[in-house]
Amino acid sequence: MTDRNMVTRRTALATIGAGSLAGVAGCLGGSSSTLRFLGFGGNTQEAQMEIFERWADDSEYEIEGTSAGGTTEMISMIQQNPGEFDIVALNDTGMAQGQEEGVLEPIDLDEVSNYTDNIRDGAQELTFLVEDGETIGLIRENGATGYAYNTELVDRELTSWEDIKAEEFDGDVALLDRAVDRFSNCAVAIDADINDAADDEDLFEDVIAEAEAQNENCFSYWSDGATSIQYLRQENATVCEAWGGRVLALQEDGYDHIEYVMPEEGAMAWTDTLAIVDGTENRETVHELLNVTYERENLLDMSEMMNYTIQVEDPPEEMTDLPDYAPVEDLAFRDWSKILPLQDDWSERFQEVKQS
């Protein structure tokens, strides 16, 4: 990537951030006794705020939560409002992008001993959490993107990615509208690793062929989890690529005929991460807050509220029973140093697949 491109992207991110400034300004007090958290919204944000509030109740601090629609918006908000955010929750894509844009600052793990004590070692060392030997992100929850189907409309058990290509689902399948995630699952479906496909042209073409095959039954691509659930509730989709936690919440709402499938070939893992925003004036307090967050009891409560796995040592049965539970050793994660530079080309290629 050229310097010029970097400047251009920053300028444009700044433009979006400026648009968000007015909204943020209304929410943020700017008081040093307030910690500002930026997250994705939804039930993961609610669960996180619940834990933060426990700490805030016993401290002189208040916590204010703000949500944004996606990683680009979050990073631009941080860039445009220096010093206005202290903690951010980003997914693995966002962590890679955040590192590139320089909006995160290193975390002193000595001050967050609960993290090193309670989170599995393998999970602490994921590539997008570490930069130049320093930890810049703390893994929070993780999951995998499998699919769900309506058992009232399907009279057989679905178990694999192969199943969703059956003719009977013509026009009844909805898939995830993110090139990297989609290609990652297609790679898994053909027993390949997306990280290998990043530098193997033939393998990448095989991944594309699988994406085209899965696209044949697809009537729509969703870009946010709420839409995937809406498709399943309204029966727009018989089969829908989905996140396990969302489907579990749907089942708890009475839609127990919606079944979540972790395909037998596997599915690509994703993670959400907590990071400290570059330029925070509350660095010491933020470390204290993070340390409390990673107390075992708080981690288990968050996992239960979110319906996702947190990579704790000795996970309880409630967690291992989650539909997409897997210990970190069994999961494949993306190597963003390989994938981030290809994201633009892959996004365009994905559009061609969708319209094929």
Added chain:
Amino acid sequence: MSVVVERSPIPNWLTERISNRHLVAIGIGWVTLFFVFPILFLVVESLNFGDGSLFEAYHRATGGVYVSAFVRSFIYGFVTTVLTLVFAYVLAYYLAFASKRVRLLLTLVVVPLWIAYIIRYFGLMLFFSPTGPLAQVTGLEIDLLFTSTAVVLGLTNAYLPFAVLPIYNSLNAIHHETINASRVLGAGQFRTIREVVLPLSMPGIIAAGVIVFILATGSFLGPAVLGGPNQSMIANEIARTFLEAYNIQLASALAVIYTVLLVAFIAAFNAVFNLQEALGNL
């Protein structure tokens, strides 16, 4: 005999200080600030000052999926405009010449504009879903969603008020004596509509057509909510290029090309219909 001169609603001190030049300057300033400058900014952002061609992004933007998106946008825009004008004309004609509850009906036309587009599109989606009210009440499952038809109908529904109001305005301005004269001179109802009402309401039709075409061609939410993978329009491509691929250069190039095409289309339309004359009569 005394002559009453109506007082201008504008205070004297203001009329003395503001000339026509000032008014023109305000208009030009507004367009420059909110149209010309942003477009110039996009032009600069779209150029490649690093390695490779200066117009690298334009080369990419004029091929593959982007051409399809441009073509699709203009086709959807055109079809939506035609459909909207037909529905709007019938409704406006009824309002102008037949309705006894004009204010109530005009309010009903305007009320949807108070509701956010996304809610209106989601409303349509819920209505036509397999578990929606239409299927529940009639037992019919209409396979309409996530198709081009759904997108065009959604856009037509969303932009109908923008067409009804100017058409109603121009129909309402037609003197009833003109219509009566046509009938007295022997023209039937349809001939009167075709040769008297329609030509006289042309300024409203042209204004409505231009507004609806511009709005429909650049729509983002309509195809995003009601369309499938093959209904992506240029606004969706620009959003994806920026938000997913983080390619500002390409997104800017697409926006510049779209703006140039739209302005060229309006210019061609102006050459045929003389917009200034038509809209001046509105």
